[in-house]
Amino acid sequence: MYRVRFLFTGLALVATVASAQTTVGQPGRLLASNCFQCHGTNGKGPGFDSLAGKSSSEIYKELKEFQSGKEGNGIMARHAMGYTDAQMQLIANWFASQK
Numbered sequence: 533m534y535r536v537r538f539l540f541t542g543l544a545l546v547a548t549v550a551s552a553q554t555t556v557g558q559p560g561r562l563l564a565s566n567c568f569q570c571h572g573t574n575g576k577g578p579g580f581d582s583l584a585g586k587s588s589s590e591i592y593k594e595l596k597e598f599q600s601g602k603e604g605n606g607i608m609a610r611h612a613m614g615y616t617d618a619q620m621q622l623i624a625n626w627f628a629s630q631k
């Protein structure tokens with residue numbers, strides 16, 4: 533019983549730390565780092581389509597299309613599903629700022 537309660541307190545703490553981290557440093561950078569594995573570090577290949585330097589509105593629009601399930605082969609839909617609109621906007625802005 534006590535053990536279970538301790539576990540939940542621990543999880544809540546981890547969640548708090550994780551959300552605090554998204555607010556430090558360049559906005560969007562930590563969220564965008566989830567994309568580096570496939571789209572290259574900082575969104576600059578090699579890998580699937582390079583994202584750096586695309587316009588923010590284009591990246592955001594594509595993410596929304598993936599999220600809706602109407603676009604892509606399923607890989608991106610699964611990624612896009614995990615983000616809120618505000619987070620996708622941050623990610624899109626960050627990639628657009630990369631030259």
Ligand code: HEC
Pocket residue numbers: 563564566567568569570571580581583590591594595603604605606607608611612623
């Ligand atoms: C597991 C690999 C993988 C990860 C991780 C990944 N992507 Fe993708 N992404 C792909 C693949 C594969 C495609 C192209 C295939 C398709 O259309 O579904 C793609 C396509 C895209 C496109 C369309 C590019 C174009 O020029 O048409 C955008 C935008 C995009 N991804 C953004 C992101 C963002 C932002 C993230 C991080 C939140 C991300 N991706 C994470 C594999 C990945």
